[in-house]
Amino acid sequence: MRTLAVLSEMGAMFLFLLHGLVNIFTSTKQLRKIVHQMYFIGSKSLLVISLIGIFTGMVLGLQGYYTLVKFGSEGLLGAAVALSLIRELGPVLTAIMVTGRAGSSMAAEIGVMRISDQIDALEVMDINPISYLVSPRFAAAIICFPLLTAVFDVIGIIGGYLTGVALLGINPGIYFYRIESSVNSHDIYEGFLKALLFGVIVATVSCFQGYYTHMRKDGVGPEGVSNATTSAVVMSCVLVLITDYIVTSFLL
Amino acid sequence: MADHNGWDIRMENLVLGYDDTVVLDNISASLPAGKISVILGGSGDGKSTLLRHVLGLKRPMAGKIFLGPHSLFELSSGQFRKVRRRMGVLFQDGALLGSLTLGQNVALPLTEHTKLDAATVESIVQHKLALVGLDKYADYYPNQLSGGMRKRAGLARAIVTDPPILLCDEPTSGLDPINSAQMDKLLLDMKQHFPDMTIIVVSHDLQSLYTIADHVLVLHAGKAVYNGGLEPLRQTTDPYLRQFLDRSAGDMQTPDLRLGQEARDALRAWLDK
Structure with a gap:
């Protein structure tokens, strides 16, 4: 019974996604809403993404150095940091x-x-709520996730440079040369594909949970909103990690 | 879609509810076009449920709802939307979009559905906000306003397209006497400005009923217990209607309101701590 309920929710979420995607293109008026959502999802996330990116890169630099140095391969630190970030950790x-x-x-x-x-007010004004509320968020997430991932990757590589080169003394030329020689377009494609898929997943799950708050059986009113928010975060993270494994296994 | 000569609302053998719970059973009634009809009833008697079905937000379990010549739930999706465009709705708390200013809220139906230029939209919005006395608040957000102001702004949004049907859910609930009287006056002014407009007001406010109603539908215990003019309702001898209209507690016996000895001792200990 529980399995059926999960499958039914996944099916409803998929239809919700299709409905949202189709309505991105219904009117030129969507553009303004998409830009507004890009500001919210993209611009306002830049600081936190930069902060997490720099520290992730710095930790990778430290951990990578102390692992690689055991094999006398610390010159490969740039490649290790960049590949980890671009293919996996960034997205x-x-x-x-x-x-x-x-x-x-x-x-x-x-x-x-x-x-x-x-x-309900939107519906009775004959304004499609999915088109008005959900589609701009879908479009903005699809655009912003790859861009934010790119920012994360670049800042992470700079973080790795700070620990590996500035702190631990690796040659800066070697650091960047190894990045250049080991990262190919397939790696970048894989990273961006993941970012795109994760954007779709996060926007779909989050909007779906909010949109159907009133259908929840575990709480009504403010409690329902609170539970919907928790579900959105937990389900998004779980689906992101599952999708990450599936995509990685296909693209490796 | 050609307009019917009047947008009366008729209900035929209507059964309404949620999930398996029947809230209103076998309701047949008619709310006349061009009049103010008040749907009256106690809390939990299904007034708002009926309104949500008339708005097409919920499908009835059985029966039909006619808006003018159209059976609401037998229309195609396109026709349904065309009928719905002829409704303006004031929700209980205004239901203004929190992320938009009052002006943007009122302008929403125009900016979403028409190609009117910004200056024309602005002028219409100012006019409608002036009608409800909020023309100086166009740049305020809903959370910066009082409940009464939000309701008036909701009314401005409901009438921005001059709809032939206006539905108001508890427009005076939670308002002080002055704001309530102003809301009633606004509805009467609406009727004066738009004589063909069918106005449906869901309420349990007796003062408001006596001020604005041309026609009354009273709901009680899942049934329509009265459907007719205001004057006959005033003269009614029906025991429930009399009790409702006289605001009488009837033969209700108040149980002992005091707490038990154990609870009182526990509370006293807490208060003295």
């Missing part, structure tokens, strides 16, 4: 951070709109 950590910052906010905002009749 995953960006998705998890944006889930915490923007995904939870999407679920809560739409959930509050649901319980305060604002979504």
Whole structure:
């Protein structure tokens, strides 16, 4: 019974995603809303992404150095840091951070709109709530996740440089040469593909949980919004990690 | 879609509820076009449920709802939307979008559905906000306003397209007497400005009923117990209606309101601590 309920929710979420994607292109008026959401999902996440990126790169630099030095291969630190970030940590950590910052906010905002009749008000004004509320968020997430991931990767590589080169004394030329010689377009493609998929997952799960807050059986009103927000974050993170494994296993 | 000569609302053998719970059973009633009809009833008697079904937000378990000549739930999706565009709705708390200013909220139906230029939209919005006395608050956000102001702004948004049907859910609930009287006056002014407009008000405010109603539908215990004019309702001898209209507690016996000895001792110990 529980399995059926999960499958049914996944099916509903997929239809919700299709509905949201189709409605991105319904009107030129969507553009303004998409830009507004890009500001919220993208620009406002830059600081936290940069902060997490620099420290992730610095930790990778430290850990990588002390592992590689055992094999006399510390010159490969640049490649280790860059490949880890571009193929794996960049997309995953960006998705998890944006889930915490923007995904939870999407679920809560739409959930509050649901319980305060604002979504019903849109419907009776003949404004499609999915087109008005959800589609711009989908479009913005699809655009912003790869861009934020790119920022994360670059700042992470700089973080690795700070510990590996500035702190531990690796030759800066070697650091960048190893990056250049080991990272190929396939790695970058894999990273961006993951970022794109994670953007779709986070936006879909977060908007879906908020939109159907009133259907929840584990709480109504503010408690329902709170549970919807928690579900959005937990489910997004779990789906991101599962998708990461599946995509990695196919693309390796 | 050609307009019917009047947008009356008729309900035929309507059964409404949520999940398996029936809230209103076998309701047949008619709310006349061009009049103010008040749907009256106690808390939990299904007034707002009926309104949500008339708005098409919920499907009835059985029966039909006619808006003018159209059976609401037998229309195609496109026709349904066309009928719905003829409704303006004031929700209980205004249901203004929190991320938009009052001006943007009121302008929303126009900016989403028409190609009117910004200056024209602005002028319409100012006019509608002036009608409800909020023209100086166009740049305020809903959370910066009082409940009464939010309701008036909700009314401005509901009438921005001059709809032939206006539905108001508890427009005076939670308002002080002055704000309540102002809301009633606004509805009467609406009727004066738009004589063909069908106005449906869901309420349990008796003062408001006597001020604005042309027609009354009273719901009680899942049934429509009265459907007719205001004057006959005033003269009614029906025991429930009399009790409702006289605000009488009837033969209700108040149980002992005091707490038990054990609870009182525990509370006293806490208060003296």
